[in-house]
Amino acid sequence: MQAARHRGKYCAVMQIEASALSVERGGRVIFAGLGFQLAAGEALLVKGPNGAGKSTLLRALAGLLPLVRGEIRLNPPVEARRAELCHYIGHADALKPALTLAENLTFYAALLGGGDIAPALARLGLAGIADLPAGYLSAGQKRRAALARLVAIPRPIWLLDEPLTALDATSQTVVGDLMQAHLDSGGLIVAATHAPLPIPARDLVLGRPL
Amino acid sequence: MSEKLQAQKPQARRPSPLLALLVRDLRIGRRIGGAVSMGVFFFLCLVTVTPFAVGPDQALLARIGPAILWIAALLATLLGLDRLFQGDADDGSLDLFLMSETPLELIVLVKCLAHWLLTGLPLVAASPIFGLMLGLQPSELARVVASLFAGTPALTLLGAVGAALTVSLRRGGLLLAVLILPLSVPVLIFGVAAAGDPVVGFKTPFLILCGLTLAAVALTPFAAAAALRHGVD
Numbered sequence: 001m002q003a004a005r006h007r008g009k010y011c012a013v014m015q016i017e018a019s020a021l022s023v024e025r026g027g028r029v030i031f032a033g034l035g036f037q038l039a040a041g042e043a044l045l046v047k048g049p050n051g052a053g054k055s056t057l058l059r060a061l062a063g064l065l066p067l068v069r070g071e072i073r074l075n076p077p078v079e080a081r082r083a084e085l086c087h088y089i090g091h092a093d094a095l096k097p098a099l100t101l102a103e104n105l106t107f108y109a110a111l112l113g114g115g116d117i118a119p120a121l122a123r124l125g126l127a128g129i130a131d132l133p134a135g136y137l138s139a140g141q142k143r144r145a146a147l148a149r150l151v152a153i154p155r156p157i158w159l160l161d162e163p164l165t166a167l168d169a170t171s172q173t174v175v176g177d178l179m180q181a182h183l184d185s186g187g188l189i190v191a192a193t194h195a196p197l198p199i200p201a202r203d204l205v206l207g208r209p210l
Numbered sequence: 211m212s213e214k215l216q217a218q219k220p221q222a223r224r225p226s227p228l229l230a231l232l233v234r235d236l237r238i239g240r241r242i243g244g245a246v247s248m249g250v251f252f253f254l255c256l257v258t259v260t261p262f263a264v265g266p267d268q269a270l271l272a273r274i275g276p277a278i279l280w281i282a283a284l285l286a287t288l289l290g291l292d293r294l295f296q297g298d299a300d301d302g303s304l305d306l307f308l309m310s311e312t313p314l315e316l317i318v319l320v321k322c323l324a325h326w327l328l329t330g331l332p333l334v335a336a337s338p339i340f341g342l343m344l345g346l347q348p349s350e351l352a353r354v355v356a357s358l359f360a361g362t363p364a365l366t367l368l369g370a371v372g373a374a375l376t377v378s379l380r381r382g383g384l385l386l387a388v389l390i391l392p393l394s395v396p397v398l399i400f401g402v403a404a405a406g407d408p409v410v411g412f413k414t415p416f417l418i419l420c421g422l423t424l425a426a427v428a429l430t431p432f433a434a435a436a437a438l439r440h441g442v443d
Contacts, residue, residue, distance in 0.1 A: 059305075062305070062309060063308070063309070064305055064308060064309075064442055065442075080311070083308060083309040084309065084310070084311050086309060088305060088306070088309060090302050090305060091302075092300070092301050092302030092305075093301070093302065094301055094302035094303045094305070094306055095301065096234070096238055096297075096301070096303070098237070098238045098241040098242050099234065099237060099238060099241070103234070103237065106230070107230050107231070107233075107234045108306060110225045110226070110227050110229075110230035110231075111227045111230060111231065111306065111307070111310045111312065112227075112306065112309065112310055112311075113310075113311060133241075
């Protein structure tokens with residue numbers, strides 16, 4: 001049932017088309033004239049040295065940073081805002097230390113339009129510690145809790161900023177499998193990372209900081 | 211399972227995002243603790259200190275009692291407001307609020323409601339006890355409670371605009387007070403009038419106070435949401 005719902009929803013987004021993107025932060029041009037295309041079932045690996053604008057690109061794609069120039073289009077056009085179709089896993093894990101893991105994830109499922117959280121917790125190997133306050137968790141466990149949103153809440157575009165940071169080998173395999181399953185069901189992934197991803201992906205290399 | 215069932219089941223199971231947010235914020239406030247007791251304790255400090263400054267004149271204290279309670283409530287409300295959006299901005303929750311289908315304006319409104327329930331309502335509940343300490347009459351106590359109940363939501367909502375503007379600053383607390391105190395003057399004027407002015411009576415200033423709060427409910431979420439959207443970086 002879950003898979004059927006995924007596929008149905010993902011049909012809505014076939015392609016991301018970004019052209020001539022320019023983003024500034026604090027008056028400084030991070031990158032300019034950047035363009036790429038990404039179709040359903042494809043992954044884009046954003047590479048580049050520190051400060052090249054990898055995270056900035058992901059935030060711009062998520063609609064969290066304004067574009068100075070250029071545009072990001074979805075083909076075919078959809079009614080929803082782009083942000084509502086994207087998952088953004090940033091550097092911060094967005095977990096409240098006072099709430100348990102299950103409470104954190106239940107809240108995001110309600111806010112972002114997800115369903116049952118139990119399968120997501122089980123998939124990321126968090127079922128045993130679901131009742132612990134998030135403040136007690138290790139960095140890798142917090143990372144996995146953030147990644148559990150990807151499973152609990154079906155959204156077609158995944159924007160992942162260093163998704164494998166702090167994860168052990170087993171978890172890296174699990175996340176790799178998740179990403180592959182997402183691509184197979186017609187999803188799109190844009191990931192910024194220095195480590196190689198365990199999925200086939202095209203590279204987008206950002207230049208040196210200006 | 212039929213297709214119809216498949217379509218309906220997730221829909222029926224999905225709880226309201228705003229209710230989930232309210233429950234989450236109340237839960238965080240309760241677990242972390244301090245939010246409720248700190249505000250009330252600060253309120254108590256101000257009310258206790260004032261008679262030492264003014265002197266032990268019972269009649270004078272009873273006359274300026276409503277004003278003291280209102281100023282104390284105003285300052286106690288401002289005390290915790292700088293953290294209203296700060297935590298969510300720091301840990302990345304705010305990014306996810308912006309990526310939700312729920313309008314940010316409603317999210318702001320619900321966060322203010324949770325904050326008021328945690329800090330404003332305890333002040334209202336504690337005010338008759340502190341009013342007794344200042345020698346207010348029972349009828350005046352009722353007026354003070356009613357005016358604080360109607361007026362403190364407006365203070366929280368105005369403060370939310372300041373909290374949203376200062377969200378990207380490390381130590382925005384003082385700036386928030388400087389920004390918001392002038393805006394809260396109308397609420398203070400009509401609040402104190404409703405609480406204790408013997409000439410104007412209760413009804414007129416109280417209705418204006420309710421009007422100010424309703425206007426704040428209608429307008430400030432837009433200002434705060436705009437400031438939050440602009441402040442995200």
